[in-house]
Each structure stands twice: as C-alpha cells, then as structure tokens.
Amino acid sequence: MNSPTTRARESILSKIRKSIADEASDNARRSAVVNRISAKPRVAAPQRVAAPDTDLIERFKDELRRQLATVIEAAAAAEISPALAEYLRTNNQPLRVRHGADAYLSLLDFQTTPGFEILKGRAAPDDSAGLSLAFAGIAETGTMALTSGADNPVTLGYLPDTHIIVVPRSRILATYEDAFELLRRERGSQPMPRTLNLITGPSRTADIGGRIVIGAHGPRRLLAIIAGDL
Structure with missing residues (x-):
C-alpha cells in the first residue's frame, strides 16, 4: 500500500504534468530523447x-606542457626504461616504480638499468612513482584517458608523488568525443570500466587563499611518455 507521503508526491507530480503538457507531447519529448541518445x-x-x-x-x-607536465617521446619500447630512469634521477627520485597487470607495461625491460626496482599491483602508501598506460590521449586539452581495472589500478595515479x-x-585523438566513441566501439557488448579517469597535468588546487598548490590531492609530478610502437 502506498504511504500518505507517496500518494501526496504522486498527486503533486500529476498536477505538474497536467499543467505543462498533455500525454501526446510527453510521448513526443520521450521519443526525441530516445532518438538523440x-x-x-x-x-x-x-x-x-x-x-x-x-x-x-x-x-x-x-597542452600537456602548459599544464606543467613533462613530455618525452619514445620511438620504441626499448627507449622507455632509460628515459624513465633519467627522469627519476633528474627529479631526485628513487629508481622504483609500480605498475599494474597491463601486458605492454609488463613486457618493458627495466633490467637494462641497474638498480631499477619494479613492483606490481595497486599503489601502496610508500610508493614514490606509479606507471600507467593511457587508453587514449586527447589533444584539445592535453588530457590522458585511463580506464580502471587490474591492468591499470586507479591508485597508481593518486597515491604516488610521481x-x-x-x-x-x-x-x-582530437577531442573527448573521439575518445568516448573509441571506448564504446572497442568495448562493444563488454561492460564499461568502473571509472574513466581524465588526467590533465599534476594535481593542483587553489582552494586556500587562491594560491595554486601542486600535489594537493595527488601527484606532484606528471610524466607523459608518447610511445610509437604499441
């Protein structure tokens, strides 16, 4: 049985519907929404x-550089490890990186750099650097789209400083719409990822006193490696 509150709400909504449109126009609007989607x-x-x-x-x-990110280009997978090591050294960071189960990242050869420690799985509180593979790059704003999951755990982009x-x-790709269309097309009937993170530059905020603070809610440093042989 409907409660008095439910009946009252239905009565109010019914009066509103009657005052703004009849059933025919309701159906027309509903069809317009379905067609647009x-x-x-x-x-x-x-x-x-x-x-x-x-x-x-x-x-x-x-756009990436304008957002205070560092950009490196690697023509081949073999160039990624040395470039990453040089970046970490330049920023006085330990040669220690964690990444998920992504197949491409797992094939990168870090053994060519002595002392490079590679960890796998979700980020831990003491991790200094996280490594992820972007689903797509978006040129209009220098944004990288990352799908969540075991291959690229979301925590890798929030807990480490780098x-x-x-x-x-x-x-x-050119636009956000291009990235969304590609995601829908490649997923097909498969479920969508739980989250799609859009990352543009290192973390920052101006909540306190209107002053920009880097690393307030996430990484202080962001390195984008544009790879050419995936």
Whole structure:
C-alpha cells in the first residue's frame, strides 16, 4: 500500500504534468530523447584541433606542457626504461616504480638499468612513482584517458608523488568525443570500466587563499611518455 507521503508526491507530480503538457507531447519529448541518445550527435570540435592542418601530436604535447607536465617521446619500447630512469634521477627520485597487470607495461625491460626496482599491483602508501598506460590521449586539452581495472589500478595515479603515463602515439585523438566513441566501439557488448579517469597535468588546487598548490590531492609530478610502437 502506498504511504500518505507517496500518494501526496504522486498527486503533486500529476498536477505538474497536467499543467505543462498533455500525454501526446510527453510521448513526443520521450521519443526525441530516445532518438538523440541513439543518434549520438556530435558538437563542433574546438578550432585548435578541428583545423585540417592541425598536428594533433604537437597540440597534445603543447597542452600537456602548459599544464606543467613533462613530455618525452619514445620511438620504441626499448627507449622507455632509460628515459624513465633519467627522469627519476633528474627529479631526485628513487629508481622504483609500480605498475599494474597491463601486458605492454609488463613486457618493458627495466633490467637494462641497474638498480631499477619494479613492483606490481595497486599503489601502496610508500610508493614514490606509479606507471600507467593511457587508453587514449586527447589533444584539445592535453588530457590522458585511463580506464580502471587490474591492468591499470586507479591508485597508481593518486597515491604516488610521481605519475608516469605511457600514451600510444596512434591513440592521440582530437577531442573527448573521439575518445568516448573509441571506448564504446572497442568495448562493444563488454561492460564499461568502473571509472574513466581524465588526467590533465599534476594535481593542483587553489582552494586556500587562491594560491595554486601542486600535489594537493595527488601527484606532484606528471610524466607523459608518447610511445610509437604499441
């Protein structure tokens, strides 16, 4: 049996519906919503990535640097480990990195760098650097899209002071809509990831006194490695 509260609410909502439209227009609006969702219309892309002569890789790099990230390009997988080691040394960080179960990251050869310690799994409180593989790069804002899961645990991008993200060169796209479309297409009938993290630069906030503070809610440093042979 409906409670008095439920009946009162239904009565109020019924009066509102009657006052703003009849059933026919309700059905028309419902159909319009269904059609729009099915059609997946695209809005106009920003001019900085929509122009025919736009170099998406360069735009992606420029936007990343504008957000205080460091960018390194690696033509082959063998170049990633030495570049990563040099970056850590330059920033006075230990040669110690943790990554998830991602197949590509697991094949990287860190043994060529003496003393490089590799850990696997979710981030621990004492981890200094996390390594992830981006699902896609988004050139319009220099953003990297990371899907959650055992391959790339979300904690790797929040707990360590340094976050390193490998971005496949072939998956640097113009817009957010391009990335969402690619995710839907590749997932097909499979469930979507629990979260899709959009990372643009190191963590920062201006909540206190209007002053920018780096590393307030996550990494103080962000390194993007654009890889060419995935």
